[in-house]
Amino acid sequence: MPDLPELNPVVHGRLRLALLSLLSGVEKAEFTWLRAKTESTDGNLGAQLLKLEEAGYVAVEKKFVLRKPQTLYRITETGRQALTEYVQALKQLLGPAIDA
Amino acid sequence: MQDHTTEQELKDRLSLIESMISAGRRNTESWGWTFVLWGVVYYLAIAWSAWGHGVWAWPVTISIAVIVTVVVASLKGGKHPETTLGRAIGSIWTALGISMFLLFLALGLSGRLTDQHLFVAVISAILGMANGASALILRWKVQFACAVVWWVAAVITCFGTDAQSMIVFLVAIFLCQIVFGIYGMIAEAQERKRRGPIHA
Numbered sequence: 001m002p003d004l005p006e007l008n009p010v011v012h013g014r015l016r017l018a019l020l021s022l023l024s025g026v027e028k029a030e031f032t033w034l035r036a037k038t039e040s041t042d043g044n045l046g047a048q049l050l051k052l053e054e055a056g057y058v059a060v061e062k063k064f065v066l067r068k069p070q071t072l073y074r075i076t077e078t079g080r081q082a083l084t085e086y087v088q089a090l091k092q093l094l095g096p097a098i099d100a
Numbered sequence: 101m102q103d104h105t106t107e108q109e110l111k112d113r114l115s116l117i118e119s120m121i122s123a124g125r126r127n128t129e130s131w132g133w134t135f136v137l138w139g140v141v142y143y144l145a146i147a148w149s150a151w152g153h154g155v156w157a158w159p160v161t162i163s164i165a166v167i168v169t170v171v172v173a174s175l176k177g178g179k180h181p182e183t184t185l186g187r188a189i190g191s192i193w194t195a196l197g198i199s200m201f202l203l204f205l206a207l208g209l210s211g212r213l214t215d216q217h218l219f220v221a222v223i224s225a226i227l228g229m230a231n232g233a234s235a236l237i238l239r240w241k242v243q244f245a246c247a248v249v250w251w252v253a254a255v256i257t258c259f260g261t262d263a264q265s266m267i268v269f270l271v272a273i274f275l276c277q278i279v280f281g282i283y284g285m286i287a288e289a290q291e292r293k294r295r296g297p298i299h300a
Contacts, residue, residue: 017113021120026183037123087117094110 005089010055011082015040015048020057020083023075028061031071049073057082123291132284134169134193139277141165146270159208166201189234196230217257220269224254231276242283246276 011017018038023029035045052058057079061072075083141161148157200223207213228250235244253272257265 012113014113014116018116018120021117022123025121026186037120083117087114090110090114094107094114 005092007089007093008082008086010051010057011086013048013051015044016052017086019045019048019052019073020075020079023058023073024080024083026074028072028074031073034073052079055079055082130284130288131193132281132286132288133172135277135281135284137168137281138165139273139281142273142277143270146266155208155211155213157208158204158213162201162204166197169197185237188237192230192233192237196226199226216262217260217265220257220265221254224250224257224269224272227276228254242280246280249276 011020015038019034022034022037031045031049034049035042038045040048049058049060053060055078056076058073059076061074063070063072141164145157145161148161151157203222204213207219213219228247231243231250232247235241235247249272253268256268260268
């Protein structure tokens with residue numbers, strides 16, 4: 001029997017996984033958009049984004065638009081790779097149950 | 101980790117990934133309000149024209165609608181991420197807004213906004229083009245149906261009477277602006293409700 005893959009604990013967190021998935025489909029996204037899509041609180045969202053940033057999975061860009069601060073997030077190549085590997089591991093773990 | 105992870109949890113993660121990627125790519129529905137707003141604006145302009153101020157009705161209402169759209173969109177700006185798809189769709193509707201603004205301003209001020217059939221045909225064709233392009237990019241059948249309604253309206257208005265032309269225009273506005281806009285807003289609300297909050 002082949003070894004079962006390990007699931008990356010940083011990616012596995014529900015909100016972190018949602019954030020990486022959201023960011024994988026866009027070039028960059030604002031904090032407020034991520035908050036609206038995940039319906040999470042500012043504190044929780046900020047904490048999970050920080051974990052992803054520390055892991056090198058997302059990059060942050062802060063700027064001012066019309067004198068209002070704007071925080072933009074984008075998925076890094078490392079983050080995209082981690083998400084791809086996580087999906088592959090998930091499919092391998094689920095095996096035939098994936099279609100059930 | 102997987103020793104403690106149930107099969108259901110793993111499936112839940114997979115479904116979460118799919119729904120989030122899809123949510124990130126689908127942004128047009130959050131523009132449902134603009135369709136409703138512009139539908140109301142068209143009705144106001146038609147009513148104002150019928151009241152006897154044809155020269156000013158369209159330029160003024162279109163100008164106000166453009167300003168309201170830009171202001172509300174900029175206030176809601178944070179809700180939209182940067183995507184190639186988003187830029188493509190945004191470009192189509194921005195170009196449509198500029199075209200309509202310039203065309204109706206010039207036609208209204210020059211006093212040449214007199215042929216109702218030509219006017220309805222032009223506005224319907226422009227809206228059919230924008231809806232059609234947007235629907236083809238998004239592969240959105242409902243919006244493509246709106247494009248078809250506009251194209252049909254553009255053709256019918258060239259052959260019908262004044263009254264028939266106006267009825268076709270009013271029906272197309274109702275279906276493709278008001279009904280489609282409300283459908284977009286409901287779809288967005290349902291999607292938000294279905295997904296629910298995501299906890300860490």
